[in-house]
Amino acid sequence: MEEQVKLFGAFPSPFSYRIIWALKHKNISYEYIEEDLSNKSQHLLTYNPIYKMIPILVHNEKPIVESTIILEYIEETWPQNPLFPKDPYEKAKARFWIKFGEDKNSEFHQIFHKIGEEQVKATENAKKILKIIEEQGLGDKKFFSGDTIGLIDIAFGWLAFWLEVIQEAAGVKVYEPNNFPHLQSWINNFKQVAIIKENIPNRNAMLDYFKLRRDMIVAL
Numbered sequence: 001m002e003e004q005v006k007l008f009g010a011f012p013s014p015f016s017y018r019i020i021w022a023l024k025h026k027n028i029s030y031e032y033i034e035e036d037l038s039n040k041s042q043h044l045l046t047y048n049p050i051y052k053m054i055p056i057l058v059h060n061e062k063p064i065v066e067s068t069i070i071l072e073y074i075e076e077t078w079p080q081n082p083l084f085p086k087d088p089y090e091k092a093k094a095r096f097w098i099k100f101g102e103d104k105n106s107e108f109h110q111i112f113h114k115i116g117e118e119q120v121k122a123t124e125n126a127k128k129i130l131k132i133i134e135e136q137g138l139g140d141k142k143f144f145s146g147d148t149i150g151l152i153d154i155a156f157g158w159l160a161f162w163l164e165v166i167q168e169a170a171g172v173k174v175y176e177p178n179n180f181p182h183l184q185s186w187i188n189n190f191k192q193v194a195i196i197k198e199n200i201p202n203r204n205a206m207l208d209y210f211k212l213r214r215d216m217i218v219a220l
Helices: 015-026 042-047 067-076 088-115 116-137 150-153 158-170 181-193 203-219
Strands: 005-009 031-034 056-059 061-063
Touching: 005 015, 005 042, 015 150, 015 158, 042 056, 056 067, 061 067, 067 088, 067 150, 067 181, 088 116, 088 150, 088 158, 088 203, 116 158, 116 181, 158 181, 158 203
Parallel strands: 005 031
Antiparallel strands: 005 056, 056 061
């Protein structure tokens, strides 16, 4: 029986792109379904009745939700072109940094959703988090787990494309390349990976999207 793989996503969600990158890395054929999150489809509501959010991976009619859980499912289901280190300790470290990134995502959301002094405070906090990621997670390595792209890189991939756009739309400066040389080197390496550079959202369209959302936040 031929495998059926579907991905429900939405522009310009970085969580959707995580799954796209992982599937492309594994050479898995899939059908992509773009969701309108202002008018969610019955499929989305059926496959993810609790959170009612994307991304959703549907494998042979079985839905898997939450992007980091989907990434691990992909890794375990299709072991070719592994994205996790083989060594149990290194794998545990990878899981730690992925969880760290997920735990701190809300801190980055604050730079976009806050205004005034609260935004200033959120910006400084986000810089501290980036420094932790750079110094303790990445170091001077090419990728987070060594010389080849892995699940940590895919999980942090939004830093390479979305952060620059989000900070421009929000009118703040969280990330400046000169202040994060190792992180900038990683971004350059990440952007040169074929499956990444062939599957990225249009920057201008992203900027328009986030500027519109930012204007709505400021107007409240």
